[in-house]
Amino acid sequence: MTKSTFKKKFLPWLLPIVIILFWQLAVQLKWIQSEFLPAPTEVVQTAIVDWKKGILQKNISISLFRATCGFVIGGGMGFILGLLSGTSKLFRKTFDSTIQMLRTIPNMALIPLVVLILGIGEPAKICFVALACLFPMYINTYHGITSIDPDLLEMGKSYQLNTVQMFKQIIFPGALPTILMGVRYALGTMWTALIVAETVSADSGIGYMSTNAQQYVDVKTIYLCIIIYAFLGELSNYIAKNLETIFLEWRNSARSLTEE
Amino acid sequence: MHQNSHQNRKIFIFFLLVAWICVAFYGFKQTDLGNSSEKLTTIKIGYLSGDEIEISAARGALKKKLRAKGYNVVFKKFTSGAAETEALASGSIDYARTGDTPPVAAIAAGSKITYIATGGVKSNGTGILVKKSSGITKVSQLRGKKIAYTKSTASEYFVRALLKKYGLSTSDVKLVNLETNAASVAYSKGKVDAIVAWDPTTAQLQLSGSTLLADGNDVNYNNRSYILSSSTFAKNHKSLSKLLIKYLSQDMKWANSHHSTLIKLLSEKLGVKKSVIKTTINRRKYDFEPVTQTAIKESQAIADTFYKAGVIKKDPKIKSHVQYLSVN
Numbered sequence: 001m002t003k004s005t006f007k008k009k010f011l012p013w014l015l016p017i018v019i020i021l022f023w024q025l026a027v028q029l030k031w032i033q034s035e036f037l038p039a040p041t042e043v044v045q046t047a048i049v050d051w052k053k054g055i056l057q058k059n060i061s062i063s064l065f066r067a068t069c070g071f072v073i074g075g076g077m078g079f080i081l082g083l084l085s086g087t088s089k090l091f092r093k094t095f096d097s098t099i100q101m102l103r104t105i106p107n108m109a110l111i112p113l114v115v116l117i118l119g120i121g122e123p124a125k126i127c128f129v130a131l132a133c134l135f136p137m138y139i140n141t142y143h144g145i146t147s148i149d150p151d152l153l154e155m156g157k158s159y160q161l162n163t164v165q166m167f168k169q170i171i172f173p174g175a176l177p178t179i180l181m182g183v184r185y186a187l188g189t190m191w192t193a194l195i196v197a198e199t200v201s202a203d204s205g206i207g208y209m210s211t212n213a214q215q216y217v218d219v220k221t222i223y224l225c226i227i228i229y230a231f232l233g234e235l236s237n238y239i240a241k242n243l244e245t246i247f248l249e250w251r252n253s254a255r256s257l258t259e260e
Numbered sequence: 261m262h263q264n265s266h267q268n269r270k271i272f273i274f275f276l277l278v279a280w281i282c283v284a285f286y287g288f289k290q291t292d293l294g295n296s297s298e299k300l301t302t303i304k305i306g307y308l309s310g311d312e313i314e315i316s317a318a319r320g321a322l323k324k325k326l327r328a329k330g331y332n333v334v335f336k337k338f339t340s341g342a343a344e345t346e347a348l349a350s351g352s353i354d355y356a357r358t359g360d361t362p363p364v365a366a367i368a369a370g371s372k373i374t375y376i377a378t379g380g381v382k383s384n385g386t387g388i389l390v391k392k393s394s395g396i397t398k399v400s401q402l403r404g405k406k407i408a409y410t411k412s413t414a415s416e417y418f419v420r421a422l423l424k425k426y427g428l429s430t431s432d433v434k435l436v437n438l439e440t441n442a443a444s445v446a447y448s449k450g451k452v453d454a455i456v457a458w459d460p461t462t463a464q465l466q467l468s469g470s471t472l473l474a475d476g477n478d479v480n481y482n483n484r485s486y487i488l489s490s491s492t493f494a495k496n497h498k499s500l501s502k503l504l505i506k507y508l509s510q511d512m513k514w515a516n517s518h519h520s521t522l523i524k525l526l527s528e529k530l531g532v533k534k535s536v537i538k539t540t541i542n543r544r545k546y547d548f549e550p551v552t553q554t555a556i557k558e559s560q561a562i563a564d565t566f567y568k569a570g571v572i573k574k575d576p577k578i579k580s581h582v583q584y585l586s587v588n
Contacts, residue, residue, distance in 0.1 A: 061287030068284040122291050204290065239280070242273045249266065 038220045043227065046220040055209070060228065063194060063205040066122065067232075070129020071190045075183065078134040082141025082182075086175070087167070096142075103135040107196055125197040125205075132193030133186040140182025144175030177248055184240040191233050206232075300332035303500065306344040306356035307337060310460070310530045312379060312485055312546060313357045316511040318525050325507045331500065341413075342366070348373055348490045354497075355504065356488050361413050363488050364563045367581050368572035372491040375582045377505045378555040379485030380512070380547035383476030385459030385540060386418055386483040392469050394453060399426045399474050405453040406434045408443040412571050414483050415440075415456035417562045420569060421479040430569075458483060460532050463539035482558055487548065494583050502585050505548055512546035550585045 020040050026032045027039040050056040081099065085092040107128060118124035148171060156170045198207020206225050213221035303326070307313030316322040317335045326333050336353055338344045341362030347353045349371040357379075366373050388407070390396040396405070399422060409415040423430060436443075436452055440461070447455040447465075454473070457465065466472055476483050487504070494501060515522055522541055527534045559578045567575035 058287075058290050061283045062290050063287065064280065065284040065287030065291065068280070069288075235276075239273060239276055242269060246266075246270055246273065 036219055038223060043220050043223045046224050050221070050224070059204055059206050059209050060232075063198065063207070064232070066125050066197065066205065067129055067190050067194050070126045070193070071133045071186065073126065074130030074133030075137045075186050077130070078137025078182070078186070079141050079179070081134075082138040082179075083145065085138070085142045086145025087171070092142075099135075099138060103139070107132055107193055111196070125194075128197035129190055129193045132189040136185040136189055137179075137182045140178050140185065141175065144178030144182075145171055147178070148174040173250075177244070177251065180240070180244045180247060183243070184237065187236040187240050188233065191229060191236070195229065300327065300330055302332045302334055303355065304334045304336055304353040306347055306353040307335060308339070308341065308344070308357070309337065310526055311357050312508070312512060312515070312548065314529060315515050315522065315525065315546070316508060318529070319511055319514060321514070322504075322507045322511055326503065329503055345371060345373060345488065348488060351490060351493075354489060354493050355501075357485055358488060359414050360484055360486060360559055360562055361417060361566075363486060363581075364559060364566060364576065364578070365412050365572060367576040367578070368563065368566070368574045373488050373581060374491045374494040375486055375551045375556075375559075375578075376489050376494060376501050376585070377487035377508065377548050378551050379487075380545040381476075381482040381484065382459065382544045383480075383482045384543035385462050385475070386414060386457075386481065387462060387472045387475030387478075388419065388422060388454050388456050389447075389462065389465045389470040390454045390473050391450075392471055396453070396473065397471075399478075400428075402454060402473075403428065403432050404434070406436055406451070407454045407456065408436045408438050408446055408452040409456040410440050410443060411437045412566065413440075414458055414481075415443075416569075416571065417565055418476065418479065418481055418483070419456045420565050421481055421561075422474055425479050459540040459544070460526075460530065460536050463536045464532065467533075467536060467539065482555075484555055484558065485548075486551075486555075486559075489583075491581070498583070498585065501583065505550060505585065508548040512548050515541075515546040551582045556582060 023037075024040050027037060047056060081095070085096050085099075110128075110131065114124050114127055118127055152170050152174060153166075156166050161169065194205070195207045195210075198205040199211045206228050210222055210225035213219075213225070305313055307317070313335060314337075323333045336347075338347065338356075341356075341358035342365065344353070344356040344358050345362050345366035348356050349366065355376065363373055363375065388399075388402075390402075396402065407419060409419045419435065420430070423433065436446070438446055438452075440457075443452075443455055444457070444461060444465075446452050455465070462472060487508070489497075489501065519538075519541060523534050523537045526532070526541070527537045530537070556579050563572070563576050563578055566572045
């Protein structure tokens with residue numbers, strides 16, 4: 001029991017901790033000497049100083065706001081479009097190939113257009129994030145719905161379920177694991193898009209902090225920003241993973257039943 | 261056991277999500293979108309160093325109260341009343357607090373400016389001063405003396421009114437037109453025999469060996485403050501003007517009852533000794549109210565005097581440049 005807890009709780013953290021310790025030692029013992037590699041403790045000090053000045057909280061919260069808004073708008077739209085494509089043949093025929101074409105456009109390529117249309121304010125940044133979250137959600141929702149076991153649908157039909165019942169009891173639960181995978185994937189692209197958005201033309205946010213630090217060769221802040229991104233990415237991943245566990249409990253319990 | 265940990269996980273994730281949303285909302289408030297000042301209508305109020313608006317700005321109550329009503333107040337400091345009336349006419353500020361002469365001059369020059377409110381009486385602090393050592397004790401003794409004043413300001417009106425009352429003409433004395441600071445210097449160096457000044461200069465001179473020979477009371481001159489606005493702005497923002505007067509008068513009541521705070525504040529702002537400020541504010545009453553008939557008559561008297569003296573080209577009808585408001 002203790003061994004399995006150790007494995008479950010501690011093992012994932014082992015490698016990052018070892019890397020950081022090694023990094024600290026390497027700098028402290030002067031194995032590596034470079035102005036581009038400050039010690040982790042220095043990065044932490046920068047974080048404390050910035051926190052006291054109020055810069056850190058402000059930028060993190062602003063970034064979080066942009067990310068959340070973009071995710072809700074883009075992810076929501078992706079979900080709805082995916083749902084429509086998955087359930088309606090007509091809709092799929094009309095829209096799917098168009099959406100797939102748009103999907104392949106790199107985010108960076110859209111920067112000039114978005115800046116022209118939406119300016120450089122918050123809407124433009126949120127739009128970037130939304131675009132990045134839309135497609136993973138769309139594809140996974142669509143895929144989840146279309147790849148439901150036909151036998152299950154057949155069974156539903158033989159139970160004479162109407163469309164709503166069919167959707168609520170077979171299609172949606174069946175597609176949910178794939179949809180949640182889409183959520184997780186979208187959360188990843190959310191942060192990537194946010195960096196792009198915030199490095200283009202911003203005066204706040206983690207991405208801005210980082211590009212601003214780059215201008216003044218403030219390496220510590222750059223590392224700090226990278227670490228914050230890593231932390232926020234891990235945090236969202238953690239939440240998504242747990243949401244999966246919560247929503248898909250029925251699957252796990254079913255599995256553990258068959259295992260027993 | 262498993263059920264329990266599952267429940268805990270749900271609660272934990274729920275709180276994590278709530279925290280996430282809270283931080284994101286905090287972030288939203290920090291952005292331009294969430295910063296409420298963007299949604300508020302900005303109103304700009306011009307003022308001069310050490311005046312009533314400076315007190316209001318330092319107290320902060322006016323800004324807070326107007327913010328609650330949907331206005332973001334920005335205070336802009338000017339160096340002269342003439343600059344303020346120009347800014348009003350060009351629309352770069354919405355309201356201005358000036359003395360009584362700048363609006364008269366501006367209206368005579370064709371600026372579309374409206375009187376919104378009038379301030380308290382300052383007659384005790386505006387007057388003519390001579391050095392105690394000069395031996396002058398009566399206004400009539402000023403005959404042939406050099407008097408420093410500043411053209412088209414309260415000091416010009418005062419000196420003209422004073423000479424008229426005592427039966428002197430402007431040629432009986434030597435009037436020397438100097439900027440306010442230059443006038444003080446010339447007076448202290450003895451280049452002129454008398455100076456027309458207003459507080460806090462008057463108080464400062466009195467505390468350093470000068471006598472106030474005559475003050476505003478001698479010529480029924482109250483030397484009030486006014487709140488002005490451009491005529492178009494005044495016409496379209498009556499309710500805002502009412503609010504402004506109401507809140508300003510509340511600030512003025514506060515000023516009247518918090519002398520020690522006020523002395524400290526103003527002596528810091530103006531770089532003047534506390535004793536000087538004390539004298540100044542002890543002999544005036546802070547107030548703002550909708551424009552009264554008395555105040556209009558006073559301003560009309562200024563206009564008439566200036567017109568006769570050739571200071572202004574036209575004799576404006578002050579009462580047609582007034583917005584009468586009732587504030588309860």
